[in-house]
Amino acid sequence: MTLLGEDLRGKRVLVTGSSRGIGAAVGTAFASLGARVALHGSGNGAGGNDAAAKLALALSAGGTEVYAVRGDFRDPRAVESAVDAAVQALGGLDILVNNAGTMVGRVSLDRIGDDFLDEVIDLNLRSVVVACRRALPALRASGGGAIVNTVSISARTGGSPGSSIYSASKAFVSTFTRSLAAELAPDRIRVNAVSPGTIDTDFHQRYSSPEKLAATAARIPLGRLGTAEDCVGAYLFLSSEALSGYITGQVIEVNGGQLMA
Numbered sequence: 001m002t003l004l005g006e007d008l009r010g011k012r013v014l015v016t017g018s019s020r021g022i023g024a025a026v027g028t029a030f031a032s033l034g035a036r037v038a039l040h041g042s043g044n045g046a047g048g049n050d051a052a053a054k055l056a057l058a059l060s061a062g063g064t065e066v067y068a069v070r071g072d073f074r075d076p077r078a079v080e081s082a083v084d085a086a087v088q089a090l091g092g093l094d095i096l097v098n099n100a101g102t103m104v105g106r107v108s109l110d111r112i113g114d115d116f117l118d119e120v121i122d123l124n125l126r127s128v129v130v131a132c133r134r135a136l137p138a139l140r141a142s143g144g145g146a147i148v149n150t151v152s153i154s155a156r157t158g159g160s161p162g163s164s165i166y167s168a169s170k171a172f173v174s175t176f177t178r179s180l181a182a183e184l185a186p187d188r189i190r191v192n193a194v195s196p197g198t199i200d201t202d203f204h205q206r207y208s209s210p211e212k213l214a215a216t217a218a219r220i221p222l223g224r225l226g227t228a229e230d231c232v233g234a235y236l237f238l239s240s241e242a243l244s245g246y247i248t249g250q251v252i253e254v255n256g257g258q259l260m261a
Contacts, residue, residue, distance in 0.1 A: 003242060003243070005033045007243070008030065008240060009035065012090035015037065019052040022099060024228070026097060026099065027055065029232045036065040037056075038086035038089055040052060052070075067085075074119055074127075079134065096131065103203070104119055104123065120165045128176065139187070148235055148239055149173050149193040149194075151177070151193045154166065173193065191248055192252070194254060195252065197253070198255070199226040220257060226254065230254060237252075
């Protein structure tokens with residue numbers, strides 16, 4: 001942690017989708033290591049921007065420089081505005097963590113409508129492309145940096161029934177990560193991804209039944225579901241030049257042995 005603290009201290013970091021779950025845990029960890037952090041919330045309902053703003057306020061009270069930015073990432077213009085707000089608040093950008101996204105709902109193929117398809121693609125796929133594109137000038141200006149995308153175990157397994165579009169959108173981000181890693185290597189911008197397994201956050205409280213989660217936990221070699229905190233180390237590792245400066249284009253699976261790649 002001393003090495004991490006020295007490496008990440010003062011780094012300018014934007015974590016999208018950081019109102020709760022993995023994003024909140026990652027943003028908190030960066031702040032605890034002395035990074036300057038922008039936390040993004042969607043602004044949709046009580047769990048949106050209010051939660052990100054409250055977390056930012058709580059972390060700032062501890063003497064850390066933390067800001068909250070807002071944007072409904074189903075709208076590409078809101079993605080651009082959130083990135084711009086983070087860059088302005090932080091005075092630049094060194095690390096972009098693309099974590100915003102969700103399943104939206106479990107919908108079987110015969111019930112997938114165009115509106116649902118657009119929403120899942122806009123939120124999980126298009127927002128990542130737009131955020132990377134918008135952040136690129138700031139990352140280049142920093143002399144190099146890191147992009148860490150959040151994908152999912154379902155990008156490789158296909159997920160469970162009703163999650164086909166979500167799973168496919170995460171598979172896109174996995175491939176996009178590898179392609180972008182090669183493209184941005186000359187700029188000294190490393191691009192990697194973290195692929196969480198079944199993590200016990202409100203994501204699965206919304207989209208999975210207790211019986212399904214119990215059955216999944218029983219099949220995991222480590223004998224339990226993951227937590228948001230279980231994922232944090234992979235994000236910090238991939239963001240650290242000292243620890244992963246020769247790693248790019250990789251997807252790290254964090255799943256307790258649920259999938260052994």
